[in-house]
Amino acid sequence: MINVTQRPGKNSMGELTFGPHRARCALGAGGVCLQKTEGDKKTPLGQFELRRLWLRSDRVRIPQTQFAIHYIAPKSGWCDDAESPFYNRPIERPFVPSHEALWRRDGLYDVFFELGYNDVTPEPQKGSAIFLHLQKNNFNPTLGCVAVSWRSMDFILNHANPGCQIAIEQSA
Numbered sequence: 185m186i187n188v189t190q191r192p193g194k195n196s197m198g199e200l201t202f203g204p205h206r207a208r209c210a211l212g213a214g215g216v217c218l219q220k221t222e223g224d225k226k227t228p229l230g231q232f233e234l235r236r237l238w239l240r241s242d243r244v245r246i247p248q249t250q251f252a253i254h255y256i257a258p259k260s261g262w263c264d265d266a267e268s269p270f271y272n273r274p275i276e277r278p279f280v281p282s283h284e285a286l287w288r289r290d291g292l293y294d295v296f297f298e299l300g301y302n303d304v305t306p307e308p309q310k311g312s313a314i315f316l317h318l319q320k321n322n323f324n325p326t327l328g329c330v331a332v333s334w335r336s337m338d339f340i341l342n343h344a345n346p347g348c349q350i351a352i353e354q355s356a
Contacts, residue, residue, distance in 0.1 A: 186348065187202070190215065190354050195325075196213050196214075198210070198330065203343060209332045210319050210323040211331075220328065222311055228314060229354060231350070232300045233299070233349050234316065235300050236251075238255070238295070238296050240294045247338070257287065259277045259287075260276070260287055261275045263283045266308035268281040271312060272303055272306035272311075294318060299315060318332065318333075
């Protein structure tokens with residue numbers, strides 16, 4: 185189990201623990217919440233499975249991991265349009281409904297885990313594209329994801345197994 189706890193007094197900062205590994209992480213700019221809605225910039229509270237591992241192979245060497253790897257390409261995206269039948273699903277660009285590009289210059293999604301949040305039967309407006317991804321600019325807040333350093337991501341890749349869960353909690 186990967187545990188993420190929001191830091192007291194710092195809505196968008198968290199502490200990640202996974203076995204002996206402890207590190208800071210970034211959370212949504214709006215902090216954490218139980219009732220997430222699309223675009224609220226909040227990280228959902230709860231326990232979620234690490235679903236699929238995604239990787240940009242032109243920037244990242246194939247990691248040693250137990251997870252099957254899904255590759256992103258320049259046309260890769262993720263639908264965040266709550267009215268679309270493809271809401272909270274990977275898509276291929278060009279794509280008319282609102283979406284996020286996964287192939288980015290900033291390296292945010294060079295390697296990331298899709299979290300099991302609102303994904304089995306996505307409910308419109310409940311939030312989409314909730315990932316465990318790489319941090320940028322010294323742990324700037326995310327739009328609702330959990331962002332970690334390369335060191336933390338490497339530890340997770342090497343030690344997590346399919347079925348591993350991430351628990352996101354509020355500070356006490």
